[in-house]
Amino acid sequence: MVCFLAPILIGAGLLCLPVAHMPGKSVNFVDALFFATSSICVTGLSVADVGTTLSIFGQTVMAVLIEIGGLSILTIACFFILFVQKKLAYSTQTVMQEMLGRDTMADIKGLILKIVIFSFSVQFVGAVVNCIVFLLHFDDAGFAVRAAIFHTVSAYNNAGFDILGTGDNLVTLTRELPPVLNAVFKIDTMLLIVIGGVGVIFLDDLWKKKSWKKLNISSKIVFLVTGGIILGGGLLTKLFYFIDGQDVPLLECFFLVVSSRTAGFDNVGLFLDTPGSVQALLIFTMYVGASPASTGGGIKTTTFFVVLAVVAAFIRGKRPSFSYKSISQQTILKAFVLIIFSILYILVAVTVISAIEGEKMTVSDILFEVVSAFSTTGLSLGITPSLTAASKLILCLTMYLGRVGILTFLSAMNKSWIFSKSEDDVRYVEENIVVG
Secondary structure (H helix, E strand, O other): OHHHHHHHHHHHHHHHOHHHEOOOOOOOHHHHHHHHHHHHOOOOOOOOOHHHHEOHHHHHHHHHHHHHHHHOHHHHHHHHHHHHHOOOOHHHHHHHHHHOOOOOOOOHHHHHHHHHHHHHHHHHHHHHHHHHHHHHHOOOHHHHHHHHHHHHHHHHOOOOOOOOOOOOOOHHHHHHOOHHHHHHHHHHHHHHHHHHHHOHHHHHHHHHHOOOOOOOHHHHHHHHHHHHHHHHHHHHHHHHHHHOOOOOOHHHHHHHHHHHOOOOOOOOOHHHHOOHHHHHHHHHHHHHOOOOOOOOOOOOHHHHHHHHHHHHHHHHOOOOEEOOEEOOHHHHHHHHHHHHHHHHHHHHHHHHHHHHHHHHOOHHHHHHHHHHHHOOOOOOOOOHHHOOHHHHHHHHHHHHHHHHOHHHHHHHHOOHHHHOOOOOOOOOOOOOOOOO
């Protein structure tokens, strides 16, 4: 938890410096803290337009914070330790094992190396493609290269920030790019988002096994749920816009759904005239989010699948299972604790912010904002800059909790009750309680 807090405070301090601001612009500490938190938590919510508020230095600070947040500072630190010392302490390996969701410490060092090397390799390829698109579109070559690299870092790490200076994220760029360039740019961005959101662990499993049958159960769930949400969500978004009388291209619908799974790029102008049905769908996709041990947030695809599997098994009167394997009771407990705690937290946050803001904003807009912050997505209906300092601080806490992870937060308070068995565990006689 502290490994995220320290760079947030350092980043906030750097973003408060005059050199981090454009001429005639200034950023107070609360806004700087919001920028830093949103960057480290790879959220993308912004209290001001990054491109017109922060200087090249400030934008560079944000890009570094996004990279640290996406890979996690602990992964980066371990990588450099391995580079210098060639070995990790046992305690460090244990922490990494839990953070990466591994059952054993086997090949933790190799996995860390793969994560770092793979991540930067993918970003390099994505940056080259984006540079070509931006150089063909913008007259200023320096700005084009800078914007392309920043956008690549932001996309792969599922952050959703931009430095285009238009104030509407990717909406203006979407309208200005020629169809071919727009398609190349959107596909490249979607690939970066999905690859970052799936995570190196599961992609590595797919690369090694090269067979659906041989994949471990977690990998199967990740690919199944990810593909289902993207395909189903894209088609539903197109349908909802069509019912509302808006002709939004299918590519833009798929991009919006992919982006809503914790990336946060806005390509259609959600703050303008978005149907309530699309907003509701995006709240769902944001809440589910990406996959474990990835650059994305949300409750995670595996958690969502486990809850569905348990409900389906209860209806059928059977034990929850998938791919000829039973789902463990510990996994079920973790999933439901995460779901219940997250819903309660979101409700409390929405209630408090609604009380603070009064009648200036609707509850639906605040709910969208809070879910976006909790899932570290960054999509907004345009209310972020208008929030009071108290509401911004609540969103900072929400982003931090969403990035650190609820289970990590709870385990830090009392690890034994959910992650391991205590030696003096007392078992009581079971008793049925009337529910429902």
